[in-house]
Amino acid sequence: MEEQFILRVPPSVAERIDRLLNESALDDESLDLSFSEDGRNGTFVIGEDHFSASLLDLPGIVESYKTYDDSVLIKTADVGQMIMVREEGDPAPEVVEYRHGLTPPMRDARRRRFRREPDLNPELVRRVERDLLNIMNGGTAENIDILLCWLFANTQEEVGDESARNSRKKAVTAAKPSGTNAGEPERSESDESDDSM
Incomplete structure (x- = not known):
């Protein structure tokens, strides 16, 4: 040896x-x-x-x-x-x-x-963890604005550009005016294909 x-x-x-x-x-x-x-x-x-x-x-x-x-x-x-x-x-x-x-x-x-260690504030991590556990148990978050900012930042980093594109599409769809057919429900592509028969 x-x-x-x-x-x-x-x-x-x-x-x-x-x-x-x-x-x-x-x-x-x-x-x-x-x-x-x-x-x-x-x-x-x-x-x-x-x-x-x-x-x-x-x-x-x-x-x-x-x-x-x-x-x-x-x-x-x-x-x-x-x-x-x-x-x-x-x-x-x-x-x-x-x-x-x-x-x-x-x-x-x-x-x-080598990858750097993330710059995380231990107190912020403890607060977010406590709020998440509170929410999972049916309660509410004490610091909802901090929790939402933290969740949004981490979601954007993990998911990347794909989620950003999807969220923009949803925002554009929700912001579209309903037009003249306000009383009629929107028709899907499958509904249109049924009319052609």
Whole structure:
């Protein structure tokens, strides 16, 4: 079973790690990574230097592959978090989710590629829910104007242009003057077809 992680370090630290991995003798410098009790903040040690580290969630899953013959790729892991090592002067991130992905096309991925959460006022949602339950139980709504505005806005978003066209047709039909035959009921197409027989 493989365990994989993404370690993002400053360029100076990356050069030292690369040197350590390429040399056979690892006696000069040692690597260590330890986290505090919260599991999100920790310390990265290389040789005698200590760096602050944070565990951040990535905006998407990164798949890891390996190959034995340079032609067939075998998926080995799904990585959803990254350990970010910071220089001494860099501030600690305030959020637990990293804003960007690992590659340049995934820059600011959360804002550009994923649907935003709706801007809903929780108090308004509670009032509308209470009014709807009241109406379903045979009562009346306390704030009928807010309820109607909310229902109309959501109906237009969900149904789209088709409902707007249908509502305009109904409004035009209702607004038509009845003409000279005010006393006669309107005839449907089926009534007209019966006369032709």
